Amino acid sequence: xxxxxLDKYDIYYTNNxxxxxxxxxxxxxxxxxxxxxxxxxxxxxxxxxxxxxYANLSPDVQKVISQRxxxxxxxALEFEIEDDASYQILRYLKSQNIDCRCRGKAYPxxxxxxxxxxxxxxxxxxxxxxxxxxxxxxxxxxxxxKYSGTYSWLVSAGASAYQTLDSSVSFRGTxxxxxxxxxxxxxxxxxxxxxxxxTPSYSSYHTGGGGWEQLSVTKTMGVAATELTLYLMRDTxxxxxxxxAEILVPINGAPIRGVDFNSLQYIxxxxxxxxxxxxxxxxxxxxxxxxxxxxxxxxxxSGADYLFIGQGKANFYYYxxxxxxxxxSNLADGKADKFCTVGTSLWRLYLPNNLRVxxxxxxxxxxxxxxxxxxxxxxxxxxxxYGGILWCLKEDGAYYYNSTDTAFYSAFPELTTITNExxxxxxxxxxxxxxxxxxxxxxxxxxxxxxxEITPSLFSQGIADYxxxxxxxxxxxxxxxxxxxxxxADLAVMAGRWEYIAGRTRWIWHEIRSINLTxxxxxxxxxxxxxxxxxxxxxxxxxxxxxxxxxxxxxxxxDADYRFYTAGSLWTPRYASLLYATDKRWQQLYVNSESLTxxxxxxxxxxxxxxATFTALADIDTSPEQTKSFTNIExxxxxxxxxxxxxxxxxxxxxxxxxxxxxxxxDAIAKFTHTIKCDKGLRLKNNIMPPTAYTYSAIRAFxxxxxxxxxxxxDVSGIxxxxxxxxxxxxxxxxQDEKRPMLHYTLESMKVL
Numbered sequence: 001x002x003x004x005x006l007d008k009y010d011i012y013y014t015n016n017x018x019x020x021x022x023x024x025x026x027x028x029x030x031x032x033x034x035x036x037x038x039x040x041x042x043x044x045x046x047x048x049x050x051x052x053x054y055a056n057l058s059p060d061v062q063k064v065i066s067q068r069x070x071x072x073x074x075x076a077l078e079f080e081i082e083d084d085a086s087y088q089i090l091r092y093l094k095s096q097n098i099d100c101r102c103r104g105k106a107y108p109x110x111x112x113x114x115x116x117x118x119x120x121x122x123x124x125x126x127x128x129x130x131x132x133x134x135x136x137x138x139x140x141x142x143x144x145x146k147y148s149g150t151y152s153w154l155v156s157a158g159a160s161a162y163q164t165l166d167s168s169v170s171f172r173g174t175x176x177x178x179x180x181x182x183x184x185x186x187x188x189x190x191x192x193x194x195x196x197x198x199t200p201s202y203s204s205y206h207t208g209g210g211g212w213e214q215l216s217v218t219k220t221m222g223v224a225a226t227e228l229t230l231y232l233m234r235d236t237x238x239x240x241x242x243x244x245a246e247i248l249v250p251i252n253g254a255p256i257r258g259v260d261f262n263s264l265q266y267i268x269x270x271x272x273x274x275x276x277x278x279x280x281x282x283x284x285x286x287x288x289x290x291x292x293x294x295x296x297x298x299x300x301x302s303g304a305d306y307l308f309i310g311q312g313k314a315n316f317y318y319y320x321x322x323x324x325x326x327x328x329s330n331l332a333d334g335k336a337d338k339f340c341t342v343g344t345s346l347w348r349l350y351l352p353n354n355l356r357v358x359x360x361x362x363x364x365x366x367x368x369x370x371x372x373x374x375x376x377x378x379x380x381x382x383x384x385x386y387g388g389i390l391w392c393l394k395e396d397g398a399y400y401y402n403s404t405d406t407a408f409y410s411a412f413p414e415l416t417t418i419t420n421e422x423x424x425x426x427x428x429x430x431x432x433x434x435x436x437x438x439x440x441x442x443x444x445x446x447x448x449x450x451x452x453e454i455t456p457s458l459f460s461q462g463i464a465d466y467x468x469x470x471x472x473x474x475x476x477x478x479x480x481x482x483x484x485x486x487x488x489a490d491l492a493v494m495a496g497r498w499e500y501i502a503g504r505t506r507w508i509w510h511e512i513r514s515i516n517l518t519x520x521x522x523x524x525x526x527x528x529x530x531x532x533x534x535x536x537x538x539x540x541x542x543x544x545x546x547x548x549x550x551x552x553x554x555x556x557x558x559d560a561d562y563r564f565y566t567a568g569s570l571w572t573p574r575y576a577s578l579l580y581a582t583d584k585r586w587q588q589l590y591v592n593s594e595s596l597t598x599x600x601x602x603x604x605x606x607x608x609x610x611x612a613t614f615t616a617l618a619d620i621d622t623s624p625e626q627t628k629s630f631t632n633i634e635x636x637x638x639x640x641x642x643x644x645x646x647x648x649x650x651x652x653x654x655x656x657x658x659x660x661x662x663x664x665x666x667d668a669i670a671k672f673t674h675t676i677k678c679d680k681g682l683r684l685k686n687n688i689m690p691p692t693a694y695t696y697s698a699i700r701a702f703x704x705x706x707x708x709x710x711x712x713x714x715d716v717s718g719i720x721x722x723x724x725x726x727x728x729x730x731x732x733x734x735x736q737d738e739k740r741p742m743l744h745y746t747l748e749s750m751k752v753l
Contacts, residue, residue: 002718034675073508075460097568147243197226255537268293297339340383393424441469608635
């Protein structure tokens with residue numbers, strides 16, 4: 001309904017105090033009343049246009065969002081944000097099997113080679129204590145003699161008793177030891193043996209003295225072995241009693257951290273010491289040790305290198321020379337759960353926190369006095385030479401050894417408040433820093449006496465893919481590698497380091513490869529094959545070791561011997577051009593690339609619902625540049641997902657950079673420009689005389705209440721608008737209607753709703 005004021009006045013205003021007043025419009029010099037409505041551009045008329053660049057294009061004509069670099073790391077939700085914008089435009093949201101570390105290039109991540117791990121069947125001697133009537137073929141259980149328990153096994157009739165433990169080829173080339181107690185009253189009668197299906201091997205004979213003696217035979221199974229059979233021999237007519245059999249065979253186990261020794265890579269699985277073969281495709285058997293191997297360390301003594309092999313604090317350690325001959329330690333403290341070489345000294349650990357150091361841990365040398373590290377309630381989970389000092393990573397923090405005080409001290413006591421049984425495991429030293437885990441998933445760096453948290457989730461807040469703990473760490477010359485575990489068989493290799501980017505030094509993370517191991521027990525880098533690889537061992541003994549290619553140049557495409565994975569995906573940040581609630585009409589995607597073909601390409605997908613769903617746009621299969629158009633796509637934002645599909649391990653699809661072109665669909669803003677009269681005795685519509693209160697002073701005072709406020713304008717058609725009023729001009733002119741001088745106000749009212 002049109003306000004009745006318009007029966008008398010041309011327009012009216014209602015101020016923010018709810019007072020309403022009508023106004024008469026002045027006439028322009030050409031005759032019509034001075035009233036104009038126009039749609040105003042949201043951009044200023046003087047939009048900057050200096051040197052030509054995408055940034056200087058008027059966005060209501062065309063907006064170009066250009067992402068030229070991705071080396072700033074993962075974790076960017078928004079492409080352009082006000083805070084640290086020069087850095088944010090160098091980042092991406094996340095990746096899977098895509099490597100963005102090289103400035104100006106993104107390509108599939110490294111190839112993984114599965115390195116075969118030796119596998120052995122579980123072996124058990126049936127009726128090893130001879131208390132049963134079964135298990136052995138030949139002979140019988142007897143209560144006449146015993147070494148322990150109630151019974152032994154009597155071999156009286158026939159030449160022997162035997163038991164076949166395995167009929168496969170699994171133990172070919174391995175060392176097997178069989179021991180058993182025997183009683184015989186005659187020489188050259190009782191002995192035990194191992195048969196591999198080709199040739200037998202026997203122990204020495206019992207002395208024939210009539211007492212119990214333990215016999216032992218060790219056999220290296222032949223390369224053509226077809227079985228593993230134990231024999232209890234009776235080589236004369238005298239009765240022989242046997243009891244309490246033992247066998248030492250290779251036993252599977254999760255790998256421990258490998259070491260380079262004598263230009264070879266050695267690693268341990270269970271009680272087996274193995275080494276990488278020349279082709280780098282499998283670990284080959286070296287020897288079987290009496291107990292599970294818990295640690296490997298290399299140290300030089302008197303100019304010669306030795307490999308020290310720990311078997312836990314219940315067993316004496318071995319040391320090995322380059323010729324792969326072994327010596328069992330006979331030192332009083334010659335047992336170790338873990339070893340760590342620091343300079344010219346070797347430290348050994350008894351769990352949970354007992355340590356000793358030696359400069360000569362060979363037989364004939366000695367270990368120093370015991371030193372405890374922190375509380376016994378918390379295990380030492382790893383040890384490192386950091387700055388020429390032994391550092392112990394415990395469940396409750398990082399400790400360092402002070403040689404002057406011969407004592408350990410907590411480096412940062414505040415870490416003790418976040419204890420965890422996995423804290424400190426699989427730590428590493430890289431570029432002058434010590435890197436380790438504390439608490440549930442906090443990742444820490446100690447460098448230059450400063451403690452810094454570098455947990456991946458801190459750099460990717462709001463991205464669930466990185467809210468998981470790191471389970472292992474390793475490094476090459478350029479990057480720290482951390483393995484995050486999202487779940488069983490869902491792990492990823494992260495690459496991180498400090499890098500000078502956008503004006504300052506920052507820590508950055510990249511995800512470069514996903515892996516499907518159940519979990520990771522160890523990670524280490526070795527270059528014994530002539531180039532670096534990252535080796536990942538599983539917590540599951542039946543899974544092979546993964547060997548991950550590492551580039552020797554910053555640009556992996558320039559590394560002739562590097563090999564790429566042939567698939568991967570890259571998710572970009574949200575593109576909204578700082579206008580988060582304003583629609584854009586998306587026009588084109590431009591891609592600059594290398595090596596793209598019909599079979600070596602990038603599929604571009606887009607999302608207009610913040611990454612909830614993606615729609616395929618097109619395959620980008622032409623280099624160096626290609627443009628694809630959108631069809632009728634309007635939204636406030638857009639995310640891209642770029643799927644890389646490769647046909648070669650040596651020439652990957654490479655993304656250099658990409659642009660998005662769009663129109664910013666800014667709503668037009670109605671602007672009302674008009675000139676009103678201010679004087680006493682004004683003639684209103686139809687020559688109606690104004691009320692006596694409608695005076696010069698009243699009109700002027702009311703206009704002052706409108707200045708720079710939000711109020712209501714009733715226009716010439718009787719339509720009301722919520723506007724913000726500015727007084728553009730106040731001047732005394734000769735009024736064409738009144739034929740006399742008077743005050744005119746020129747107002748500009750911008751619609752706000």
